[in-house]
Amino acid sequence: MADIKLTNLNKAYGAVHILKDVNLDITSGEFIVFVGPSGCGKSTLLRTICGLENITSGVLEIDNAVVNDVPPSKRGIAMVFQSYALYPHMSVYENIGFALENQGLPRAEIRQKVEKVADMLQLTPYLTRLPKALSGGQRQRVAIGRAIVRGAKVFLFDEPLSNLDAALRVQTRMEIAKLKRGMPNTTMIYVTHDQVEAMTLADRIVVLQAGRVEQVGTPMELYESPANTFVAGFIGSPKMNLITGAPAAAHKAHTLGVRPEHFEVSKTAGAISGTVEYTEVLGSDSFLYVTTPHGLITVREEGRTGFVPGDAIHMSPVAQMTHRFGEDGKRLP
Ligand code: ADP
Numbered sequence: 001m002a003d004i005k006l007t008n009l010n011k012a013y014g015a016v017h018i019l020k021d022v023n024l025d026i027t028s029g030e031f032i033v034f035v036g037p038s039g040c041g042k043s044t045l046l047r048t049i050c051g052l053e054n055i056t057s058g059v060l061e062i063d064n065a066v067v068n069d070v071p072p073s074k075r076g077i078a079m080v081f082q083s084y085a086l087y088p089h090m091s092v093y094e095n096i097g098f099a100l101e102n103q104g105l106p107r108a109e110i111r112q113k114v115e116k117v118a119d120m121l122q123l124t125p126y127l128t129r130l131p132k133a134l135s136g137g138q139r140q141r142v143a144i145g146r147a148i149v150r151g152a153k154v155f156l157f158d159e160p161l162s163n164l165d166a167a168l169r170v171q172t173r174m175e176i177a178k179l180k181r182g183m184p185n186t187t188m189i190y191v192t193h194d195q196v197e198a199m200t201l202a203d204r205i206v207v208l209q210a211g212r213v214e215q216v217g218t219p220m221e222l223y224e225s226p227a228n229t230f231v232a233g234f235i236g237s238p239k240m241n242l243i244t245g246a247p248a249a250a251h252k253a254h255t256l257g258v259r260p261e262h263f264e265v266s267k268t269a270g271a272i273s274g275t276v277e278y279t280e281v282l283g284s285d286s287f288l289y290v291t292t293p294h295g296l297i298t299v300r301e302e303g304r305t306g307f308v309p310g311d312a313i314h315m316s317p318v319a320q321m322t323h324r325f326g327e328d329g330k331r332l333p
């Protein structure tokens with residue numbers, strides 16, 4: 001059990017206001033992902049939850065108990081950092097078992113727990129190695145293993161995969177998803193700026209901008225019904241087109257949002273006309289970058305494209321797939 005509730009949480013460093021009235025209700029066992037631009041306060045929010053930073057105002061509750069003034073070690077939270085912070089002179093076995101040894105657990109019990117966690121994280125072949133003889137992904141798993149043996153009820157991850165190369169990221173991402181399935185009662189909060197990690201791992205995503213929560217929802221809720229133009233432009237890759245002027249007015253909106261995959265294209269006629277400026281052919285799909293009187297528009301076509309740079313192109317948003325936003329940037333009903 002580890003429900004986490006944040007009520008009007010604020011964090012300031014002196015006069016610099018970082019987190020602004022953050023309200024969040026996290027249910028035990030959820031996998032929550034924080035996303036947002038660099039500097040928006042993701043790490044600060046994690047650090048206030050685990051107690052490494054104090055809260056300027058507001059209330060933080062874990063399982064209905066206010067923990068604002070509870071020291072980090074008493075919160076039952078484990079933080080897995082971007083840099084792994086392993087003890088360099090200790091083996092994998094010793095790194096994982098260290099906290100248990102400190103607690104004075106019997107040797108046999110430590111062995112049993114460390115071996116179980118090593119098996120779960122596929123670290124058994126490396127138990128006698130020092131951290132310097134491990135890959136980045138393996139070190140990350142040792143850091144996770146240390147948190148698991150300590151029996152933490154909440155795991156916080158701050159961009160844990162950002163130091164890994166692309167192939168290893170995919171593999172480690174799958175391992176984290178598997179790890180979560182194996183620990184259904186453990187609450188996990190995961191910070192990333194990677195779209196794919198957010199969409200694939202999260203039960204719910206929290207989108208932050210400049211210290212404020214812009215929207216909270218399942219990945220598909222955010223993709224299908226972004227609450228405002230910020231979330232619309234932030235979730236999805238390539239970004240949603242946010243078009244103003246006549247095409248938006250035709251839909252009775254200030255801004256019309258159309259994802260690159262939601263245009264029908266034609267060489268003869270369509271709602272918006274332009275010139276193909278540049279194409280990217282990726283095999284599985286093609287991206288067209290089109291200059292129009294309403295700004296640059298990105299179009300995604302499946303497979304090959306029949307267009308080359310310089311071609312005239314006409315684009316019609318697919319009915320039911322458009323998003324309408326008002327002058328204040330908020331989604332219109
Ligand atoms: P993110 O993790 O989303 O990139 P951070 O939470 O690290 O963002 O930082 C949010 C803002 O808080 C940044 O503008 C950063 O410069 C500022 N900040 C972070 N730590 C401190 C600190 N100890 N003192 C003053 N400002 C800080």
Ligand code: MG
Nearest residue numbers: 042043044158
């Ligand atoms: Mg950060």
